[in-house]
Amino acid sequence: QKEVEQNSGPLSVPEGAIASLNCTYSDRVSQSFFWYRQYSGKSPELIMSIYSNGDKEDGRFTAQLNKASQYVSLLIRDSQPSDSATYLCAVSLSSGTYKYIFGTGTRLKVLA
Amino acid sequence: DTGVSQDPRHKITKRGQNVTFRCDPISEHNRLYWYRQTLGQGPEFLTYFQNEAQLEKSRLLSDRFSAERPKGSFSTLEIQRTEQGDSAMYLCASSTTRQGETQYFGPGTRLLVL
Numbered sequence: 001q002k003e004v005e006q007n008s009g010p011l012s013v014p015e016g017a018i019a020s021l022n023c024t025y026s027d028r029v030s031q032s033f034f035w036y037r038q039y040s041g042k043s044p045e046l047i048m049s050i051y052s053n054g055d056k057e058d059g060r061f062t063a064q065l066n067k068a069s070q071y072v073s074l075l076i077r078d079s080q081p082s083d084s085a086t087y088l089c090a091v092s093l094s095s096g097t098y099k100y101i102f103g104t105g106t107r108l109k110v111l112a
Numbered sequence: 113d114t115g116v117s118q119d120p121r122h123k124i125t126k127r128g129q130n131v132t133f134r135c136d137p138i139s140e141h142n143r144l145y146w147y148r149q150t151l152g153q154g155p156e157f158l159t160y161f162q163n164e165a166q167l168e169k170s171r172l173l174s175d176r177f178s179a180e181r182p183k184g185s186f187s188t189l190e191i192q193r194t195e196q197g198d199s200a201m202y203l204c205a206s207s208t209t210r211q212g213e214t215q216y217f218g219p220g221t222r223l224l225v226l
Contacts (some may be wrong), residue, residue: 007128008152034214043203044155051212088154090215097168098143098213102154 003027004091006103010042014111019076021106023089026070033065033072033090038105039086048074079110114138116218118204124224125194132190133221137206144187145215146179147203148172161187186213194225 004025013019021035032051036044050056050063050072062075072091076083086107090100117136137144143162147155149154158177159169163184173179176194181187191198203223205215 004154012163032213036217043201046214046216049212049214055150072190090154092213098207099145099157099160099168100215101157104152104154 002103003093003101004089004103006087006089006106008104010076010109011106011108012109012111013079015078015079015081019079019083019108019110021074021076021087021089022088022110023072023074023091023103024070025072025089025091027091027093027101028067028070030067030070030091030093031065031111034092034100035061035063035072035074036088036090037083038088039085044109047087076108079108081112084108084110116206116216118202118218120221121178121219122222122224124226127194127196128224129194130190130192131194131223132185132188133204133223134186135200135204135218136186137204138208138216141206141208141216142184143207143213144181145205145207146187146189147205149201149203149220150199158189169181191223194223196225199223199225 002007048063060077064073086105088105089103146158147159149155161181201220204218207213
């Protein structure tokens, strides 16, 4: 079992719709969770971090964390063509290490 | 903050040659990380430094790879005797406790080994 799993996609949504991206992780004591956006040929760009169960909103983005289910998601409201990118889920494991474990990413296509 | 910078941005080399990449972290970020990313995959952790100390290395980091951060500021990643399988994007990130150890990435160095 991979430590961090994401559906590779592509996930296609029409412009203006809500895009829902999901991520599961295997280490039950993981503490910190991050979503990065990566355009083709570019480096990852931080969108959001989340540390506690529940929802965290930032503009059009909402991250949701459920530690009991080992699940973290990212909702993108009013999706725009410029949101078309690969979305990487990253998990910081148990205390004592600061490295991130990344999923393979979900490719999102927003259709105009 | 000017962001994490990496140099060079692109490197083409022949198999068997040595290459060295440089990373300058965000100023005052005491932790610095190296990752490697191949097409269709997420970044894979290679190693990280806290100040000048190299605290963790991945099993991916063979003995052909070495990283340094001599004064706790910039870092270098050297690959000796490059192989075609080393072709990848090499990403550097930095973090600080003051920002919750959130990692900010540089633009990456894209390596092609012919």
